[in-house]
Amino acid sequence: MGEDVKVGKTICFFCPPGCGIDVHVKDNKPIKVESMMESIVGPICIKAEVLPEWYETELKNRIFHPLKKVKFGWKRISWDEAFDIMIDKFSEIKEKYGPQALACYIGQVESFRDFGYAARRFFIGFGSDSYYSVDSTCYFAKVIAANVTYGAYAPPTLIGTKLITVWAANPTESVPFAADAMMLMKQQQGVKLVVIDPRRTLLAKAADMHLQIRPGTDGALALAVLNVMIEEDLYDKDFVEKYTIGFDKLAQHVKNYTPEKVQDITWIPADMIREYARLYATTKPATIFQGNCLDTVENGFQACRAICCMIALSGNLDARGGSTMMPFYIFSKVALETVPENERPKVKGAGAETWPLFYKYVGQPPMEGLIRAILEEKPYPIKALIVQAGNPVLSWVDSNRQKRAYEKLEFMVVHDLFMTETAELADLVLPACTTYEQQEIYQYVGRPLFALMNKVIEPPEECMPDWKLWWELAHRMGFGEKYLPWKDVDEMQNQILKDCNLRIPITVEDLKANPGGVFHRKREWKKYEREGFDTPSGKCELYSEQLKEAGLDPLPTYTEPSESPLSSPQLFKKFPLILITGKRSLYFMHSMHKKTPTLRAKDPEPMVEINTETARKLGISSGDMVIVETQRGSVLMKAAVTADIHPMVISVPHDWGGLANQNLLTGGSYDPAWGGMPARGLLCRVRKADPAQA
Numbered sequence: 070m071g072e073d074v075k076v077g078k079t080i081c082f083f084c085p086p087g088c089g090i091d092v093h094v095k096d097n098k099p100i101k102v103e104s105m106m107e108s109i110v111g112p113i114c115i116k117a118e119v120l121p122e123w124y125e126t127e128l129k130n131r132i133f134h135p136l137k138k139v140k141f142g143w144k145r146i147s148w149d150e151a152f153d154i155m156i157d158k159f160s161e162i163k164e165k166y167g168p169q170a171l172a173c174y175i176g177q178v179e180s181f182r183d184f185g186y187a188a189r190r191f192f193i194g195f196g197s198d199s200y201y202s203v204d205s206t207c208y209f210a211k212v213i214a215a216n217v218t219y220g221a222y223a224p225p226t227l228i229g230t231k232l233i234t235v236w237a238a239n240p241t242e243s244v245p246f247a248a249d250a251m252m253l254m255k256q257q258q259g260v261k262l263v264v265i266d267p268r269r270t271l272l273a274k275a276a277d278m279h280l281q282i283r284p285g286t287d288g289a290l291a292l293a294v295l296n297v298m299i300e301e302d303l304y305d306k307d308f309v310e311k312y313t314i315g316f317d318k319l320a321q322h323v324k325n326y327t328p329e330k331v332q333d334i335t336w337i338p339a340d341m342i343r344e345y346a347r348l349y350a351t352t353k354p355a356t357i358f359q360g361n362c363l364d365t366v367e368n369g370f371q372a373c374r375a376i377c378c379m380i381a382l383s384g385n386l387d388a389r390g391g392s393t394m395m396p397f398y399i400f401s402k403v404a405l406e407t408v409p410e411n412e413r414p415k416v417k418g419a420g421a422e423t424w425p426l427f428y429k430y431v432g433q434p435p436m437e438g439l440i441r442a443i444l445e446e447k448p449y450p451i452k453a454l455i456v457q458a459g460n461p462v463l464s465w466v467d468s469n470r471q472k473r474a475y476e477k478l479e480f481m482v483v484h485d486l487f488m489t490e491t492a493e494l495a496d497l498v499l500p501a502c503t504t505y506e507q508q509e510i511y512q513y514v515g516r517p518l519f520a521l522m523n524k525v526i527e528p529p530e531e532c533m534p535d536w537k538l539w540w541e542l543a544h545r546m547g548f549g550e551k552y553l554p555w556k557d558v559d560e561m562q563n564q565i566l567k568d569c570n571l572r573i574p575i576t577v578e579d580l581k582a583n584p585g586g587v588f589h590r591k592r593e594w595k596k597y598e599r600e601g602f603d604t605p606s607g608k609c610e611l612y613s614e615q616l617k618e619a620g621l622d623p624l625p626t627y628t629e630p631s632e633s634p635l636s637s638p639q640l641f642k643k644f645p646l647i648l649i650t651g652k653r654s655l656y657f658m659h660s661m662h663k664k665t666p667t668l669r670a671k672d673p674e675p676m677v678e679i680n681t682e683t684a685r686k687l688g689i690s691s692g693d694m695v696i697v698e699t700q701r702g703s704v705l706m707k708a709a710v711t712a713d714i715h716p717m718v719i720s721v722p723h724d725w726g727g728l729a730n731q732n733l734l735t736g737g738s739y740d741p742a743w744g745g746m747p748a749r750g751l752l753c754r755v756r757k758a759d760p761a762q763a
């Protein structure tokens with residue numbers, strides 16, 4: 070290695086597992102990336118390996134300076150000017166409509182990265198609770214359901230398991246080393262594998278069982294599994310007796326969900342449901358790897374509740390090789406809860422009253438509250454918005470409605486790397502740093518582990534770290550000393566670590582000395598035997614009074630999606646197929662990497678998956694341009710004809726823009742429990758495009 074090459078140790082944030090990486094840097098440019106020896110997470114995949122190319126190609130077109138929208142485009146301005154404009158506008162809006170009329174949308178999961186802590190502190194100082202984030206997109210149906218049922222999130226533990234159920238997930242594309250581990254465990258240790266998915270993924274092909282489910286009916290399947298477990302006496306009686314409440318009510322309730330009845334709902338034969346239920350209940354320990362497809366349907370919360378009950382009744386809760394209960398810090402929630410109640414904003418954020426569970430467990434209202442407050446001005450109007458590190462026009466359902474909302478705002482700011490579809494609608498666009506150009510705390514999910522994402526590259530030009538934007542704004546507006554008083558990022562992060570009240574205290578200095586990360590508690594199982602459960606009753610709540618009080622079903626239940634062959638037969642005549650969206654690609658992180666040549670060459674264009682038989686009936690061949698339509702809109706892309714998808718299901722890929730934007734198709738009814746968005750299980754139709762359109 071030449072003397073002018075430095076090696077920086079950090080965490081890859083191109084997908085959630087957070088592999089440790091060594092970034093070789095010369096002249097402030099990354100030239101090579103390798104797995105970090107100190108990290109227990111990896112090995113790295115191609116997305117991290119091509120970091121130098123990402124910098125050389127895609128990032129060449131990033132935003133380098135603050136930009137102000139003018140009549141015919143954008144004008145470069147200074148940061149001072151940008152802050153002056155923001156402060157004038159925010160003050161004016163506060164004066165006219167109240168502080169809650171200013172909102173933000175944070176586009177990064179707030180339990181992985183820490184800058185939501187600074188953003189939330191800014192909003193508390195400003196007096197607004199209109200704080201929204203990507204947390205309401207996915208993942209949190211599972212987190213809230215687990216908290217309601219047993220007081221903590223309990224992610225799957227592969228080590229020591231005998232049976233892996235991959236439910237509504239495709240880790241081969243989304244968490245590649247987890248999928249590799251599953252295959253190895255199956256081949257070398259005889260671990261059984263079950264996949265529940267309408268698509269025949271690589272793991273499904275290798276699995277012992279593949280349950281090809283109708284999208285949006287996972288809750289019915291889980292209830293049928295509970296039916297078999299209880300009817301056939303295949304549950305953990307000792308656990309039920311000592312640690313649960315509501316078993317009798319649950320047992321009575323699931324009598325309605327026989328495999329024979331549920332086969333008509335889910336399309337999975339009754340015999341197969343029984344076989345899976347017996348396998349799951351009798352193979353110990355067994356773990357369930359749950360994907361985000363469970364969250365992004367309108368009945369996702371109750372499906373996740375039913376799966377929580379499966380985990381509890383099978384004796385796999387907080388068990389090695391089952392699901393491990395683990396504290397999980399949402400940094401913006403930590404920021405809110407460490408400010409005295411009388412200093413918090415007076416008006417609760419729009420959406421908090423409609424979805425109180427989301428507010429209770431995530432510490433903010435869900436995103437749909439923001440859109441309604443802009444469009445309908447209820448319960449109060451939102452007139453200004455700051456979007457940071459996110460592109461909701463592309464990533465949130467019903468893009469046209471999103472656009473209408475942002476166009477109605479009086480003032481909008483976007484802080485991002487790129488001129489995204491959302492940034493194009495803004496009044497100001499501000500240059501941001503990549504995760505390699507700023508220091509952040511990284512929290513692992515499934516392990517009680519924190520690591521430091523180190524700054525390994527100096528920010529170019531005028532790019533500003535995410536936390537610094539809030540710090541500058543607060544100090545220039547006069548409340549920085551009180552709410553964001555730190556002199557540098559180390560001081561802020563030491564405050565965050567202290568506020569998390571970790572069982573084994575950690576400092577930033579510890580994280581710097583241990584680049585692979587530092588554990589903040591020992592991994593232990595069956596903690597409930599000593600500590601009970603952090604629920605209102607102190608027990609595992611199969612029946613939940615708090616759900617009843619929130620106007621929700623206290624038992625896990627199944628509601629047919631409002632668009633479906635069963636619930637809307639007239640609509641089904643016009644749209645006779647079922648749409649799933651959000652299919653991940655190993656080569657991209659959401660909309661990123663699509664302009665990095667090596668990665669784009671691996672997955673060159675958006676392709677809609679159509680079953681071979683369905684395509685034959687529609688006269689469609691692989692490579693034909695097709696139009697996929699729902700009652701909300703249409704997309705245009707090439708067909709990928711395959712036997713690896715259910716004949717009634719159409720799969721549209723994730724986060725391509727323009728005419729291939731999946732969210733031109735999505736929208737509808739939101740999950741009543743947590744405000745989750747309807748992105749899957751919608752009715753659609755497909756036709757070959759006219760040559761002129763193609």
Ligand code: SF4
Nearest residue numbers: 081083084088114117
């Ligand atoms: S993108 Fe690849 S290297 Fe980066 S965290 Fe994900 S799996 Fe690891």
